[in-house]
Amino acid sequence: MYSREELRDLIEKSYAGQALHKKPAELYQPISYMMQTGGKRLRPVLALMACNLFTDNIKDAVLPALGLEVFHNFTLVHDDIMDKADIRRNKETVHKKWDDNRAILSGDVMLIQAYEYIATSPAGVLTQILKLFNNTARQVCEGQQYDMNYESRDKVSEEEYLFMIENKTSVLLGASLQLGAIIARAPERDSGLLYDFGTKLGMAFQIQDDLLDSFGDPDIFGKETGGDIKSNKKTYLLIKAYELANAKQKDSLNRIIAGEFNTEKEKIQKVLAIYESLGIRHHATRKANEYLSSALDKLDMVDIASERKSNLKEFADVLKDRIN
Amino acid sequence: MYSREELRDLIEKSYAGQALHKKPAELYQPISYMMQTGGKRLRPVLALMACNLFTDNIKDAVLPALGLEVFHNFTLVHDDIMDKADIRRNKETVHKKWDDNRAILSGDVMLIQAYEYIATSPAGVLTQILKLFNNTARQVCEGQQYDMNYESRDKVSEEEYLFMIENKTSVLLGASLQLGAIIARAPERDSGLLYDFGTKLGMAFQIQDDLLDSFGDPDIFGKETGGDIKSNKKTYLLIKAYELANAKQKDSLNRIIAGEFNTEKEKIQKVLAIYESLGIRHHATRKANEYLSSALDKLDMVDIASERKSNLKEFADVLKDRIN
Numbered sequence: 001m002y003s004r005e006e007l008r009d010l011i012e013k014s015y016a017g018q019a020l021h022k023k024p025a026e027l028y029q030p031i032s033y034m035m036q037t038g039g040k041r042l043r044p045v046l047a048l049m050a051c052n053l054f055t056d057n058i059k060d061a062v063l064p065a066l067g068l069e070v071f072h073n074f075t076l077v078h079d080d081i082m083d084k085a086d087i088r089r090n091k092e093t094v095h096k097k098w099d100d101n102r103a104i105l106s107g108d109v110m111l112i113q114a115y116e117y118i119a120t121s122p123a124g125v126l127t128q129i130l131k132l133f134n135n136t137a138r139q140v141c142e143g144q145q146y147d148m149n150y151e152s153r154d155k156v157s158e159e160e161y162l163f164m165i166e167n168k169t170s171v172l173l174g175a176s177l178q179l180g181a182i183i184a185r186a187p188e189r190d191s192g193l194l195y196d197f198g199t200k201l202g203m204a205f206q207i208q209d210d211l212l213d214s215f216g217d218p219d220i221f222g223k224e225t226g227g228d229i230k231s232n233k234k235t236y237l238l239i240k241a242y243e244l245a246n247a248k249q250k251d252s253l254n255r256i257i258a259g260e261f262n263t264e265k266e267k268i269q270k271v272l273a274i275y276e277s278l279g280i281r282h283h284a285t286r287k288a289n290e291y292l293s294s295a296l297d298k299l300d301m302v303d304i305a306s307e308r309k310s311n312l313k314e315f316a317d318v319l320k321d322r323i324n
Numbered sequence: 325m326y327s328r329e330e331l332r333d334l335i336e337k338s339y340a341g342q343a344l345h346k347k348p349a350e351l352y353q354p355i356s357y358m359m360q361t362g363g364k365r366l367r368p369v370l371a372l373m374a375c376n377l378f379t380d381n382i383k384d385a386v387l388p389a390l391g392l393e394v395f396h397n398f399t400l401v402h403d404d405i406m407d408k409a410d411i412r413r414n415k416e417t418v419h420k421k422w423d424d425n426r427a428i429l430s431g432d433v434m435l436i437q438a439y440e441y442i443a444t445s446p447a448g449v450l451t452q453i454l455k456l457f458n459n460t461a462r463q464v465c466e467g468q469q470y471d472m473n474y475e476s477r478d479k480v481s482e483e484e485y486l487f488m489i490e491n492k493t494s495v496l497l498g499a500s501l502q503l504g505a506i507i508a509r510a511p512e513r514d515s516g517l518l519y520d521f522g523t524k525l526g527m528a529f530q531i532q533d534d535l536l537d538s539f540g541d542p543d544i545f546g547k548e549t550g551g552d553i554k555s556n557k558k559t560y561l562l563i564k565a566y567e568l569a570n571a572k573q574k575d576s577l578n579r580i581i582a583g584e585f586n587t588e589k590e591k592i593q594k595v596l597a598i599y600e601s602l603g604i605r606h607h608a609t610r611k612a613n614e615y616l617s618s619a620l621d622k623l624d625m626v627d628i629a630s631e632r633k634s635n636l637k638e639f640a641d642v643l644k645d646r647i648n
Contacts, residue, residue: 023466024466024469024470026469026472026473027465027466078428078429081424081428100405100424101406101472104405104428105402105406105465105468105469105472108402108431108432108465109465109466111432111435111436112435112458112461113462115439115454116458116462119454119455119458123450126451127443127447127450130439130443131443134439134440134443137436138433138436138437138440141351141429141432141433141436142347142348142351144429145348145351145429146348148425148429149348149350
C-alpha cells in the first residue's frame with residue numbers, strides 16, 4: 001500500500017510530466033501559476049487511496065485523479081472572481097494578478113483540461129465515471145450559486161447552509177473517493193459507501209473550518225482568526241447563533257453586523273462573547289463530530305480488511321484531533 | 325434523408341424535451357434565456373446531416389449534437405463578458421441582463437451540460453468523440469485568447485488572423501460534422517474529410533461575415549453595415565488593407581483609426597474608399613471562394629453517393645450566393 005506522501009508525490013510528478021499546451025502563453029500562464037500554488041492535493045490523494053483499498057495497481061487512476069485536482073482549481077479561479085477575493089494560499093488570485101478576462105478563459109480551459117484527464121479513465125468504466133463527474137461538477141456550481149444567494153439574504157437556516165456546503169464542497173470529496181473505487185472495479189456497494197464517507201467527511205471539514213476561523217489557534221490554523229466575523233460571513237456558527245439567540249441577543253448581532261463597532265477587534269470580541277454565551281462552539285463541535293462519526297461508520301461498512309483502511313482512517317483521525 | 329428544417333426541428337424538440345435542472349433558478353434562468361434566443365442551430369444540424377450521410381438512423385447523434393449547440397452558446401456567454409458586448413441576436417447579453425457573476429457561473433454549467441450531452445454518445449465511440457470534443461473545445465478557447473491578444477496589438481498578419489478564426493470559429497464546425505460521422509460509424513477517412521469540409525466552410529463563412537459587415541446589403545445582412553469599421557475591428561479586410569497599402573494609404577488608415585473623423589459616417593466612407601482603391605473586396609471574395617471550393621473538394625471525396633450530399637452542398641451553395 002502507498003503512503004499519503006507517496007500518493008501526493010505521484011500526483012505532483014504526473015502533473016509535471018504532462019506535456020502542457022503552452023500557446024498562447026496568456027492563456028496557459030495563469031493555469032501553471034494556479035496549479036503550482038500547491039495545496040494539499042486532497043482530492044486526487046483521496047481518489048488514489050480509495051483505489052488502493054482494492055488494488056495495488058493504481059496507475060489507471062492517476063490521470064483521472066489529476067482531473068479532480070484541476071477541476072477543483074478551476075472552481076477556485078472562477079469563485080475568486082465572483083467573490084472578489086484577492087488572496088488565496090498567500091498569493092494573489094488569478095484575476096487579481098492578471099485580470100477577469102484571463103481568469104475566466106483560463107478557468108474555462110482548466111475545466112476542459114479536467115475533462116481531458118477524466119476521459120483517460122478505462123473504457124469499461126468511462127461512462128460511469130463521466131456520469132459521476134458531470135453530476136458532481138454541476139452540484140459544485142449549484143453550491144456556489146446558493147452561496148452567493150445566501151450572501152444577499154437576511155436569514156439562512158441551518159438546513160439551507162448544510163445543503164449549500166454539501167453541494168459546494170463535500171460532494172467533490174465523495175466523488176473523488178468513488179472515482180478511485182470505480183477504477184479499481186470495486187463492488188458498487190463499496191464505491192457508494194466511500195462516496196458517503198467522503199461527503200460526510202467533507203461536511204465535518206467545512207464545519208471545522210468555520211470553528212477554527214473563530215476559535216482556532218492562529219499558529220495551528222495557519223492564518224489569523226476572526227476573518228469570518230469581520231466579513232459577516234454566514235458560517236455555521238453565525239447561523240446557529242441566530243437560531244438560538246433570544247430577542248436581545250438577536251438585536252445585538254444585528255447591530256454588530258450593521259457596523260456598530262469602531263474596531264474590528266471589538267467586533268470580533270463581541271461576537272465571540274455571544275457565541276460563548278449560546279454554547280455555539282459546543283453545538284458546532286457536536287455537529288462536526290456527528291458527521292465524522294457517520295463518515296467512519298460508512299468506512300467501516302466497506303467490505304475490505306480493516307488494515308487496508310488505515311490511510312483513510314488516519315485522515316479522519318487528524319480531523320478529529322483538530323476538532324476536539 | 326432528413327431535410328434541414330426537419331433536423332432543426334428535431335434539435336429544438338429534443339432540447340425542449342430535456343428535463344432541465346431548475347434550481348437554483350438564479351443559475352438556470354440565464355441558461356434557458358440563452359438557449360431560447362434561438363440562432364440557426366447550425367452546429368447540431370451539420371452534425372445530424374453528416375450522420376445522415378451514412379445512415380437513416382440518426383437518433384444516437386441527437387443528444388451529442390445538442391451538446392455542440394450548448395457548448396457554442398457557452399462560448400458566447402463567456403465571450404460576451406470578455407468583449408463587454410451588450411447585445412446579441414437583438415437581445416441583451418446574459419451578463420448585461422443579469423451580471424458578470426451570473427454569466428460566469430451559468431456559462432460554467434453550460435459547459436458541463438455540453439459534456440453531459442456529449443457523454444451520451446454510444447459507448448463504442450465515446451472515447452473518440454471525447455477526444456475530438458476536448459481538442460476542439462480547447463482550440464476554441466485558444467482562438468478567443470488570440471482574438472483578445474490581437475485587439476491590443478498594432479499589427480496582425482493575414483496568417484495570424486486566419487489561424488485565429490480557424491481556432492475560434494472553424495474547427496467547431498469541422499468537429500460537428502466529424503462527430504455526426506463518427507456516430508454513424510463512418511470510415512475514418514470520410515469522417516476526417518468531413519472535418520476538413522466543415523473547417524474550410526467555417527473559414528469561408530467568417531471571411532464572408534467580414535465582407536458583409538462592410539459591403540453587405542443591410543436588408544439581407546440583417547443589421548447595419550459598417551460596425552466593424554466603426555469599432556476598428558481587425559477584420560480580414562483591414563488586415564489585408566494594411567498589407568497592401570502604400571505609405572500614404574497606411575498613414576490615412578492610422579489617422580482614421582486614431583479618430584481623425586468627427587462622424588462615424590465619414591469614417592466608414594473613408595475606410596471603404598481605401599478598401600475599394602486597394603481592391604480589398606476582390607481579395608477577400610477570392611479568399612472566401614478559395615476556402616469554399618477547397619471545402620467542396622473535400623466533400624466530393626467523401627465515399628458516399630453524390631445525391632446523399634445534397635443537404636451539405638446546399639449549405640455551401642447558399643454561402644456561395646451570398647459571397648458573389
